[in-house]
Amino acid sequence: MAGNAHSDISYQVELFNPACFSFPIAMSMLNPGIRRSNMSDSLFIRRILVRIAITICVLLGRLHFPAASANAQDKAQQGQETDPVRSSTERAVEFSAEQTEHFQTEVVEILKANCLKCHAGTEPKGGLDLTQRASFLKGGDSGPAFDQADPAASLLLAAVRYEGLEMPPTGQLSPKDVEALTKWVTDGLPWPRELAKIEFEVHPGPPVVNEESKNFWSFRKVVEPPVPDSKSFTGNDVWASNEIDQFILRKLLDAGQTPSPRATPQQLIRRAYYDLTGLPPSLEAVHKFEADPSPQAWAEVIDELLESPHYGEQWGRHWLDLVRYAETNSYERDGAKPHVWRYRDYVIQSFNSDKPYDVFVREQLAGDELENSTPETIIATGYYRLGRWDDEPVDPELAYYDDLDDVLTTTGQTFLGLTINCARCHDHKIDPIPAKDYYRMLGFFVNVKRYGNRSRESVEEASITEIALPEDAGLLKAALQQFENEMAEIERQLTKIEDKVRPDFSGVEIDEFQYEENRVRLMEKREGGSLSKNEVNRYRDLSRRRTYLREHRPSGNGQALCVKEDPQSGRVSRVLLRGSPHAHGEEVTPGFPSVLSPPEVTMPEVSADAKSSGRRSVLASWITSPENPLTSRVMVNRIWQYHFGRGLVKTPSDFGFQGTRPTHPELLDWLAARFIKEGWSMKAMHRLIMTSATYQMSSAPRDDAWQKDPTNELFWRFDMRRLTAEEVRDSILWANGTLNRDSMYGPSIFTKIPREVMAGQSQPGAGWGDSPEQERARRSIYIHVKRSLLDPVLESFDIADTDQSCPVRFATTQPTQALGTLNSEFILEQAQKLAELVQEETGSDRSAQVRKAIERVTQRTATDEEVKSGVQLWDKLINEHKMNPDLARRYVCLTMLNLNEFMYID
């Protein structure tokens, strides 16, 4: 009768722990148990306890009619041998049509919806199979479900009434369902003669690791496949420009399709600029390319863009999506992560310097353990510090594992395209990843210190380190001295004010004072009382100054958010039963998912004074090994996805059984092999992809091809795409000439967030600062990412989820976006700036101004007709709506900022 896979555990909980809903146990109730193959000793003991508990229940339940029950069981067993439906003593029993009808229309549905998931198949839970009538009589480990002598006393009914047994474990069935079951049972289990068994497809259970599953396409080693022979492309051979095209063309021709022609030069260059830098080309660049759109000129455009520092900003942002980059911790205080921006800068610089992908991965996972570790590689390990952090966890041990799970989830999905995280509470239901493999993987991280333990000081201890960057030591020393002095002075003055009020703190305030975020508010409450207005103001200003200084420690030397270990922690990795940190299973050694046929793991010796266990280096070495079947496949697929809008595998973070199969498996493997051969160079991959004819195809529809393949599975054309959130905002600023794109790196900036949005915070404005106008006009990647307060422009256009790895952005269309791009203070300000720009650059002629505005947003020469329409709008606003001409200009420009052509790339 169970509704889920671990009903036996919940009996135990109900019987032995009356406070069963305290979190850890509730959690254990809700997570399936570890199965068969890896049942540990302690689980075994638990099972015995469960059995005992059940037996007690059964005995209690049988007190009334022990003999009848036993009798029924015997008879049921006898009956089963001869008649699958009736027991021998029941031969003569006939049910009315109404009764069997009731069974078939109501009871079967109830059983299917609530019971059979567990109580069917070859290994039903508790030995109880509920698909055959005879098996109701026979029962399971708890005895017969049906009591022939006294049907009303049947165990089945007691269980659904939650008397003794409680089934299903998800909560009591509706009274209607209970009533239907009661009628059926008291009628004597009416069952149509012709129905031997209720048909029910039982989920076959988790896939196992065996030769077959190891041979799954993505778990096999990458073998470079041969490139399809271009000689076979009769008539189309001129189209193909490199190997990618040969793979693509082969499939198209096989499907009776042909590739689309090359896009126009204007479309192409706009596509390339956005793709590599997230910004549009200038009209001059477009014209230059239009004058010579040769393959050579195209290659030069690509080279130029790859050298642009903005390349790293665009592609770095893709990476930040994957590692769920954010600069605060979420939860009540949502405090800022100190120095986290250095990780963002590290990512941008890594892309710009074309750091080999294997090095990039290794630095993030184990940059602190490298022999030649540098400030840069230490900053890279900020990777471990990007996630949520509950500074006031309800269960600290659970929080420790939740945090590690967050790292393992992200690591598995991002680098390996595997949802290892699904094996935390039970064997993975769909992939051949046993729970044991999850805990073996976790073994690489168990020594990692938790981000912190409440206080700022604890965060500094666990997650922040001094780094020395090579700059003028003398100057630096002086600057640092000054910095330290000022900080000390600020602290002194703050403490002085605090000391005045600390004695009158009552209860809750004493707790609150521990968190720096609360202190200003506590002081404000005392304005006019124990503190003067001046003192409160002073306190506020000093606090702000302190926050600012912390983020602006003299550069050249500084601090970094990074991983730290406690290799002497004595922590070992154990299987946690049902994921519960309080239910320890067997101890496991660190290891890789077994289905990937990994090498044996040899752990480095750890000296007594070691700062780190070296375990993460072992993990990094395996992930970046050319032998790893997933790493290169997953990354080239991502690169492909960011170029084309979707990957060859459409589920870029899931290459397991439940992911989609590649549309072009040979091409994917060929690219994966090539990636490694080219030294894991991402820029080489961009060049290869972008110089293919496939990339250069037009996005225009073609009826014939569209009919056969409307969703472009085979890449018969290039797909249009909407700009991403950052591209939308950056392009608006670019169009009006105010984008401050030269200012790169450093602490994040604060945009203007409307008061109405801030009103959603418990302390409006808390954790959000002001940046000067010039700073506010920087690219979106530099906007402070506060988990509980997102810039509304970016949020509305689907920026990445901040809490979990985001492999693909949404591209929603909703009316609130239109409200924002028509009415918001932000857009009106930007439209005004565009109006000023077109006026300055073209003078008083309206046609010329409209032309300029259109060209600023579309990066092409405007047609006369379009210009005419714009002038007409302008005239109407003046004549019909009595607007002054300057104001009308602003709204003509606003119109242009709303064009679909502005928001979409061909």
Added chain:
Amino acid sequence: MTTQNFCGRTRREMLWQTGAGFTGVALSGLLQQDGFFDSQAVAADGVTEWKNPLSPKEPHMPAKAKSVIFLYMYGGPSHMDTFDYKPSMYGMDGKTIEVKTFGRGGHRNQGRIVEPRWKFKQYGQCGKWVSDLFPNLATCVDDIAFVHSMTADSPIHGSAMLMMNSGKILSGHPCMGSWVTYGLGSVNEDLPGFVVMLDPRGGPISGAKNWSSGYMPATYQATMMRSNGNPILDLAPPQELGTAAQRTLLDSLRSYNEQHRAPRADNSNLAARIASYELAFRMQAEAPEAVDISRETDATQELYGMKDARSEKFGRQCLLARRLVERGVRFVQIYSGGAHNDDNWDAHTDMESNHNLHAGETDKPIAGLIKDLKDRDMLKDTLIVWGGEFGRQPTAEYAQGSGRDHNSYGFTIWMAGGGIKGGVSYGTTDELGSRAVDDVCHVKHMHSTILHQLGLDPMKLSYFFGGLDNKLVGVEGAQPIWKIMS
């Protein structure tokens, strides 16, 4: 070896992990079988005809409730001082007893009893005991089902609020209103489907995380609505422009966009974006009308306590909630209490001053809302939910004073309307209210009940993300609380 087709995951994985960006062959056919995925899938595949993801969808089964009004008592109202009558606590004030508690002050094994500072009286035909904190609301008990045996996973505001709103103590999951609008859309496409109204003193801690759509698209997150001034962010066209001129602008924009679309007619996203401007334009007209309560009679305003300065603000929000629900808004959440400490129900220091304030602000408005909905025959399909993230302990938090610490081992929520039985009390806590003992319910049973009343099967309403079919009620599911249904 299981590969494809386990619960249809492959297809969903494809839809969701690609951000509904690109979809498979014969997609539209597949989607028709699976009503919950169509709206989003077509939002961006560029092929299927676009439909507003918030357009109404058929529920799984006949619905009892069309809309939900969730009155969120932020901070955690005390159950033994409001609706969970504990006669044996009277006369016990100051007595030290053994009782296990867990709150922000950690685990404790004993404490000093704080006798409830209010008297209880019996009301209605059902004879429900209600404290003097709610003299008006008490007259509605025959329409209310109280659940006294609620439990939650955390007694800490941050995680407990996330749990009440999203079913999880970890940040990053969609909240109930998102699930509901994802499952049902909204009847009125000219208004947001999911609206949240905040206490004028400020938002709750964790702010927008409490009404976020988590890993679902932003389409399903709540729209903050204000009861005064411009109700929705960026709703009003700039004054210098005005609606008529904006219409001219939109016509011009449309003609540009149609021109751009002509050679790209196969791409439905372009048409969708054109349509979204018309929707926005209609919203501009519709929303101010919806919040214009000047059309309500004096008697109605009085009923909601709007003539009393103390309850005016919450009364206005309750009245607004009725007007929104009347116009088809699916899920309205109103926060009583904001910011920190005694600005909300978080009575750590002095029970009396705290609860007198917050109950005083909300008692009449909530009673007014129930009565008004009933008068208009709307209560039958509007589900009202009242509650906070947890309750409070029977014992004092500090050596001095009557303040109580948090309690997630047992607390009270109530529901009314929308197919909920009136005059019922379900579940019990022990004689001190320290923990739930009978018919123990978890937050997810409450979530399950709400979804069920809306015609959604809590076990079927799922969203594929991160390798998992996520559900509001957890992957294992939870049955609704059947016994409070009419």
